[in-house]
Amino acid sequence: MKVKNYLQKLGKSMLLPIVAMPIAGILIRLTAADMLNIPIFQSAGVVLSNMDAILAVAIAIGLSKTKDRGIPALTGFIAILVLKEGLKIINPELNMSVFGGLLAGIIASVIYNKFKDTKLPDAFAFFGGEKFPITMIIITMIPVAYLSSLVWPYAQAGIDGFSRTLMGLGALGIFIFGFLNRFLLPFGLHHVINTYIYFGLGQYTNAKGEVITGEITRFMAGDPTAGVFIGGFFITMMFGVPAIALAITKAADAKKKTEVKALMTSGSITSFVTGITEPIEFTFLFASPLLYFIHSVYTGLAGATLYLLGIRHGFSWGAGVIDFVLNLKLSTKGILIIPVGLAFFALYYFTFYTLITKKDIKLLGRDSSISVEENSSDEENLKLSHSNYEYMSKKILENIGGKDNLINYENCMTRLRLEVKDMSPVNENKIKQTGAHGVVKIDDHNLQIVIGPKVANVMREFKKLVE
Numbered sequence: 001m002k003v004k005n006y007l008q009k010l011g012k013s014m015l016l017p018i019v020a021m022p023i024a025g026i027l028i029r030l031t032a033a034d035m036l037n038i039p040i041f042q043s044a045g046v047v048l049s050n051m052d053a054i055l056a057v058a059i060a061i062g063l064s065k066t067k068d069r070g071i072p073a074l075t076g077f078i079a080i081l082v083l084k085e086g087l088k089i090i091n092p093e094l095n096m097s098v099f100g101g102l103l104a105g106i107i108a109s110v111i112y113n114k115f116k117d118t119k120l121p122d123a124f125a126f127f128g129g130e131k132f133p134i135t136m137i138i139i140t141m142i143p144v145a146y147l148s149s150l151v152w153p154y155a156q157a158g159i160d161g162f163s164r165t166l167m168g169l170g171a172l173g174i175f176i177f178g179f180l181n182r183f184l185l186p187f188g189l190h191h192v193i194n195t196y197i198y199f200g201l202g203q204y205t206n207a208k209g210e211v212i213t214g215e216i217t218r219f220m221a222g223d224p225t226a227g228v229f230i231g232g233f234f235i236t237m238m239f240g241v242p243a244i245a246l247a248i249t250k251a252a253d254a255k256k257k258t259e260v261k262a263l264m265t266s267g268s269i270t271s272f273v274t275g276i277t278e279p280i281e282f283t284f285l286f287a288s289p290l291l292y293f294i295h296s297v298y299t300g301l302a303g304a305t306l307y308l309l310g311i312r313h314g315f316s317w318g319a320g321v322i323d324f325v326l327n328l329k330l331s332t333k334g335i336l337i338i339p340v341g342l343a344f345f346a347l348y349y350f351t352f353y354t355l356i357t358k359k360d361i362k363l364l365g366r367d368s369s370i371s372v373e374e375n376s377s378d379e380e381n382l383k384l385s386h387s388n389y390e391y392m393s394k395k396i397l398e399n400i401g402g403k404d405n406l407i408n409y410e411n412c413m414t415r416l417r418l419e420v421k422d423m424s425p426v427n428e429n430k431i432k433q434t435g436a437h438g439v440v441k442i443d444d445h446n447l448q449i450v451i452g453p454k455v456a457n458v459m460r461e462f463k464k465l466v467e
Helices: 002-013 016-030 039-049 051-063 070-090 097-115 122-127 132-168 171-183 190-199 215-220 232-251 254-274 289-308 321-326 334-358 389-398 428-433 455-466
Strands: 203-205 211-213 406-411 415-420 438-441 446-450
Touching (some): 002 051, 016 039, 016 051, 016 321, 039 051, 051 070, 051 190, 070 097, 097 132, 097 190, 132 171, 171 190, 171 289, 190 215, 232 254, 232 289, 232 321, 232 334, 254 321, 389 428, 389 455, 415 455
Antiparallel strands (some): 203 211, 406 415, 415 446, 438 446
16 A cells, blocks of 8 residues: 555656646747747757656655755756766766656655755754755765666666557557556556656657657657557547536436536536546546446547547647647647547447436436535535635535644645545545545545646645644
8 A cells, every 4th residue: 555655646746747848838839930930939848858857856856755845856856967977977878768767756755755854963064954865865876877877778678678569569559558547547646657658658869869758758849650649638638528528417317407517517628628637537436437447448449549540649738629729730630630539529428328327327416415516504605616715625624634634735736635644534525515526535544635627726725724
């Protein structure tokens, strides 16, 4: 269980670099030579070509046990600098890419957590405490660089073999990746496999002679072979998830259909525009694992279908309509995603609606115990909305047992991630009544509360109550 929790935190840390990708990707496309042709804005491409360093910093931040992330970030940055320079001195041909960032970030977090409270003699006190990991990471990464120079050639051969195998499987390889991308999402582990596919798979040498790896980075750099593994997500985000939302709405009881429609419409728009799907997915994931398994299969099938049709497309941060339009010129037959997407919309809708109604699956709006918005008597005059973050935070804290029961808290793009001393005071129904989309109990001490893209606003108010 500790390993799973660690991997979840690692996966969450890998989300941080993606924050820099939307604006970088949009600027690169809008100012490219075939569009607005403003060369200076192409400098945003440095984000894509330095994902190893950004990843190292992000992991060091995410895995360090402290609220002040400044020193861990610096520790991670120094770690990747020393590693890259060491490899360059020993063998300029070696390039660990995002794996170097992963290794540097993990080592930096370990060094920070171990040495952040070190006390030194008075004469050297300035270098002690939280600053001591900076000294230790330099000393540590030099032998790490040397060992990496010995091991990495073999690891690189294995990774290249895996890449060739995955790419050699053609439609099957793409199906496997698409399936795992959705199937692992509830456990927070999908980012682990995503990181390799997005930033490590394949190689492309651009006009400047720079070697670029990864489906996203290669696609944005103009690699005509990139976009086969990630194009299928446009089908899922722009067509599949909205179809699921429509099926859930149509299958809802007549008295609750209006409320369900409002919630599903909001989630559909979020998925269509931004590519964030969790607000919809978590409304049926735990009520029907069968439906979620089918959703995972259809995601893999969407990618495989595009591959078989010779369609490739890519995104800079999310497979929503913004990336679809901006990157259309870089795609191959990308416009055909629309008719294929409509076919998948129909497939998704009829599959989900049929199963929900025939098997009487108790989803939102079909079970009196699952209410869209059912306030207790002392809350009847308070209309919950996504803008009422202070109230939502207050009720969430109250219904997890208060701050005395809280050990740790953080958030990802759509979820609050909480660690509690005792899970028994956690009241799932009351938490859902605040407007949350779902509650995920990972184990006896860790839970996740699905909020949606406004989770950062909720976390800001949550911190005020806790700190």
